[in-house]
Amino acid sequence: GQNIDQPTEMTATEGAIVQINCTYQTSGFNGLFWYQQHAGEAPTFLSYNVLDGLEEKGRFSSFLSRSKGYSYLLLKELQMKDSASYLCAVWDSNYQLIWGAGTKLIIKP
Amino acid sequence: GAVVSQHPSWVICKSGTSVKIECRSLDFQATTMFWYRQFPKQSLMLMATSNEGSKATYEQGVEKDKFLINHASLTLSTLTVTSAHPEDSSFYICSAKVDRAGSQPQHFGDGTRLSIL
Numbered sequence: 001g002q003n004i005d006q007p008t009e010m011t012a013t014e015g016a017i018v019q020i021n022c023t024y025q026t027s028g029f030n031g032l033f034w035y036q037q038h039a040g041e042a043p044t045f046l047s048y049n050v051l052d053g054l055e056e057k058g059r060f061s062s063f064l065s066r067s068k069g070y071s072y073l074l075l076k077e078l079q080m081k082d083s084a085s086y087l088c089a090v091w092d093s094n095y096q097l098i099w100g101a102g103t104k105l106i107i108k109p
Numbered sequence: 110g111a112v113v114s115q116h117p118s119w120v121i122c123k124s125g126t127s128v129k130i131e132c133r134s135l136d137f138q139a140t141t142m143f144w145y146r147q148f149p150k151q152s153l154m155l156m157a158t159s160n161e162g163s164k165a166t167y168e169q170g171v172e173k174d175k176f177l178i179n180h181a182s183l184t185l186s187t188l189t190v191t192s193a194h195p196e197d198s199s200f201y202i203c204s205a206k207v208d209r210a211g212s213q214p215q216h217f218g219d220g221t222r223l224s225i226l
Contacts, residue, residue: 033214042202042217043153087152097214101152
């Protein structure tokens with residue numbers, strides 16, 4: 001079966017750095033995505049990785065290791081507005097998007 | 110670019126009512142649209158994949174006679190929840206597939222919060 005694992009909930013302090021991990025086991029791989037979802041809102045796109053390595057985009061970075069089936073989303077200089085759920089999703093061999101259950105990130109002052 | 114408009118954003122109605130939700134791609138043509146449902150504190154659950162001009166493909170456990178999907182044009186897909194009951198209350202989100210390589214697989218609408226009394 002296809003499976004994506006990420007922690008259910010994480011807590012971090014404003015101004016700090018947090019890393020949200022995602023491991024996946026899918027039938028094929030055509031890319032991994034991170035989405036941010038605030039409560040009561042639709043997801044918004046954060047990043048896309050298809051090759052190994054780190055992609056940096058402002059305060060957010062995403063890393064991928066295809067051999068390990070592993071990715072992380074790194075958030076720096078945390079702000080209160082970063083409190084949200086972060087969803088990891090993988091495109092499988094048929095370009096079906098497989099979703100993780102999401103990680104709820106709680107930012108404390 | 111690639112804006113998806115979903116309407117209405119909030120619906121409150123009585124049990125037994127049918128509710129139609131529209132999903133439009135405003136500045137691109139979407140041959141494939143997706144309908145998701147999300148219950149509180151849970152992740153997105155794909156309900157069905159809607160392809161223009163053909164029948165929708167429903168995920169296992171989703172009643173096709175209850176959740177009617179029509180994708181009559183390249184810019185519009187509709188989801189009709191027929192004879193809605195309180196257990197159908199949820200957050201429904203549509204997304205449209207952008208047919209070009211890279212970046213984003215899907216662009217999301219803003220979602221529709223459905224409350225059945």
